[in-house]
Amino acid sequence: MKPLIIGFAGGSASGKSTICLKLKTLLEPYLSVTLINGDCYYKEKLPNTTAPFTGKLYVEYNHPDVMDFEAMDSAIIEEVKKNPDVILIEQAMLFCCEKIRNRLDGKVYVDCQADERLARRLKRNMEYGQDFEEILSYCLDSVRYRYDEFVAPTRWYADIILNGSSMPQNGTEMIAAWIQRKATEQKREKTSL
Template identity: 40%
Template sequence: MALCVGIAGGTGSGKTTLSRYLAGNLEEFRVRVIHMDKFYRELRPRTIAPLSGQEYEDFNHPDALDLEAVGRELREALEEEDIVLIEGFLLFAVKELVDRLDYKIFVDCPSDERLARRLGKFKSGKYTQEETVREYLELVRPRHDSWVEPTRWQADLVLNGSLPTAKGGEMLLEWIRFKAAQPMPRSI
């Protein structure tokens, strides 16, 4: 049975970067990375921002995810791999997934830095910089405050997402290697 490590934190905090770093440095193991943002439903909830009245497609709520598909992928990975890294900003908000994690990491990053990263990520997309900032302020940040920030207390380790990935990543690699080398009894 695989060692299962969950990585949560706000949008743009560095979860994907950390999971890629870890997977790329664990070549001696069979590793699967599950990115929860690959499991959005086609029909997502819509919400209206309270101050502007702007309607948004809400990617920032657990109902936007196909949690059954995430669960199936996780169960399959736990049977087939040595290590499973699952990352998503809503990961710790879903009890059924949290219960399967052997180790929980929260990547903490200030909101202004997360916004700057979001702007860089979406600069060539379908939204203007102004639209990206407005959506962040009206929807993403409030949803972070409701669904992500309150879950950080569940983490076994909080990493500073402002630092280079290798700073906390090296320590995590050693811990993961140590744990993955031990038998992991688990019932699915």
């Protein structure tokens, strides 16, 4: 039986990781769940990018070409071999890769307003020791531009668009119920063969 593979895309700090962790918690009493963090699959050598309006140079983290989608796909294949009931994969640009998109049984785009994503990113990255001005400049000069160019358009691939504002408790619980139902149906089909 093939695991149910669900992908989560959306802007940085939209709530993808939080939602996936919550889903894992909700599902694990009933199903085995593997979580793949797509941020582990950036290429080793990242190019610089020039911000379109300020001309400032930044390391490029927000273009699909900086993702090692082949390594991510190999990791998915390896996890499938371990035969969990469910695999959850999250990465902002996940739906940019057609090969991976085609592996997904469900695609969830986590939507969240830009101001809320910026506030979350500032809080998160400052906890990592980054400077407020540095984070703000990078987001305004590069992240939002690339979000509009590459991430936002992938919402059209989504089966579900989930509101990532605040804590999307109801939506997360609905997705958990759907995953549990689909995985249970798959198990039933396997045992009836």
